[in-house]
Amino acid sequence: xxxxxxxxxxxxxxxxxxxxxxxxxxxxxxxxxxxxxxxxxxxxxxxxxxxxxxxxxxxxxxxxxxxxxxxxxxxxxxxxxxxxxxxxxxxxxxxxxxxxxxxxxxxxxxxxxxxxxxxxxxxxxxxxxxxxxxxxxxxxxxxxxxxxxxxxxxxxxxxxxxxxxxxxxxxxxxxxxxxxxxxxxxxxxxxxx
Numbered sequence: 001x002x003x004x005x006x007x008x009x010x011x012x013x014x015x016x017x018x019x020x021x022x023x024x025x026x027x028x029x030x031x032x033x034x035x036x037x038x039x040x041x042x043x044x045x046x047x048x049x050x051x052x053x054x055x056x057x058x059x060x061x062x063x064x065x066x067x068x069x070x071x072x073x074x075x076x077x078x079x080x081x082x083x084x085x086x087x088x089x090x091x092x093x094x095x096x097x098x099x100x101x102x103x104x105x106x107x108x109x110x111x112x113x114x115x116x117x118x119x120x121x122x123x124x125x126x127x128x129x130x131x132x133x134x135x136x137x138x139x140x141x142x143x144x145x146x147x148x149x150x151x152x153x154x155x156x157x158x159x160x161x162x163x164x165x166x167x168x169x170x171x172x173x174x175x176x177x178x179x180x181x182x183x184x185x186x187x188x189x190x191x192x193x
Contacts, residue, residue, distance in 0.1 A: 023040070023081065024040045024041050024042065024080075024081060025038050025039065025040025025041075025042075025081075026038065026039055026040060026081070026084050026110055026112055026128075028086065028108055028109075028110045028128055028130045029108065029130060030107070030108065030130040030131055030132045031088065031090075031106050031107065031108060031130075031131075031132055032132045034054060034055055034132065035052070035053070035054050035130055035131075035132065035134070035135065036052070036053045036130065037050060037051070037052050037053075037128055037130050037135045038050060038051045038053075039051075039065065039110075039112060039126060039128055040081060041079050041080060041081065041114075042062075045077050045078055046077065046078050046079055046080060046117060047064060047066070047076060047077050047079075048064070048065040048066055048076040048077070048079050048114065048126070049062045049063060049064050049065055050062070050063055050065055050128075050137070051063070052135055058162040059161075059162070060159055060160060060161060060162070061160045061161065061162040062160060063157070063158045063159055063160040064076065064156055064157070064158045065126065065137070065156065065157055066155075066156035066157070067124070067139055067141075067152050067154070067155060067156060068152070068153045068154040068155075068156060069150050069151060069152060069153060070150075070151035070152070070153045071151075073122065074156070075114075075116075075122060075124040075139075075141070076124075076156055078116055078117045078118055079114045079115065079116055079117065079124070080114065080115055080116075080117055081112060081113070081114060082113040082114060082115050082123075083113045084110055084111065084112045084113065085110070085111050086108065086109065086110045086111075087108070087109050088106075088107070088108045088109075089105065089106065089107055089108075089109060090104075090105075090106045091104075091105050091106075092104050092105060093105050106131070106132070107129045107130060107131045107136075108129070108130045109127065109128065109129045109130075110127070110128045111125055111126075111127050112125065112126045112127075112128070113125055114126060120146045120147075121146075122144065122146065122147060123141075123142055123144050124139060124140070124141055124142075125139070125140040125141075125142060126138075126139060126140075127139075127140060137157065161182055164181045164182055164183045165181070165182050166179065166180075166181065167179075167180055167181065167182055167185065167193045168180075168193065169185055169189045169191075169193055170189070170190050170191055171186065171188050171189060171190055172190055173190055173191075175190060
């Protein structure tokens with residue numbers, strides 16, 4: 001009888017608490033809901049990657065994320081999601097010059113806290129913003145034991161397009177933009193595509 005009571009108390013205590021598993025991927029939608037970005041870890045080396053969709057169609061297929069530090073450490077491989085938090089921002093800002101005196105700034109933001117699966121268990125935060133017009137990504141290396149400073153050797157962020165999309169490119173500082181396909185791009189694009 002005593003053993004049954006202990007089992008019953010254990011089962012009852014588990015039902016009182018809501019255990020929520022930490023997902024391996026976070027999805028964030030823009031304020032109008034048309035654009036979404038998903039970020040998380042996958043594969044045998046638990047690599048960090050992201051995908052962007054517009055109206056449920058893939059714009060950027062699974063693309064790697066991460067930072068390679070000067071000492072060879074790669075923040076973005078062998079990572080796990082520790083937690084995440086989301087918020088929505090709706091404000092305006094005022095430029096110094098220009099035709100508009102107030103510019104709307106409306107987006108949803110997720111901060112994803114990540115940690116390496118192996119020693120030295122370094123942490124990194126990935127901050128994602130989803131605007132109606134596009135997405136933004138930012139890395140943050142928080143202050144932590146075992147890392148007094150970090151020198152970034154290489155950014156590992158990539159853009160994997162699902163199709164041979166249209167683009168506009170120029171190869172000189174003051175050059176004219178020309179319409180082309182991604183497959184026809186040459187090395188040395190001067191400005192953002």
